[in-house]
Amino acid sequence: MIEYDFEGYAKSKIDKGLGYLEGFSKGYHQAKSKWVGLTRSEVLDIVDSTTHPLEFYRAIEAKLKDKNI
Numbered sequence: 001m002i003e004y005d006f007e008g009y010a011k012s013k014i015d016k017g018l019g020y021l022e023g024f025s026k027g028y029h030q031a032k033s034k035w036v037g038l039t040r041s042e043v044l045d046i047v048d049s050t051t052h053p054l055e056f057y058r059a060i061e062a063k064l065k066d067k068n069i
Contacts, residue, residue: 036067
């Protein structure tokens with residue numbers, strides 16, 4: 001079991017279950033901004049505009065990249 005300090009960082013040097021070093025530069029393991037996904041209508045628009053699975057994959061990837069940068 002890993003103990004955490006008041007800021008939520010691991011007190012032990014290594015998390016045996018995951019192998020992460022303590023603190024990991026205090027903040028890198030925490031998301032900098034909230035993840036934004038696609039709405040149902042955005043996915044359906046991409047489904048309607050693509051014909052090949054790879055084309056669909058790339059369109060989804062591009063849309064998510066635009067929303068999360």
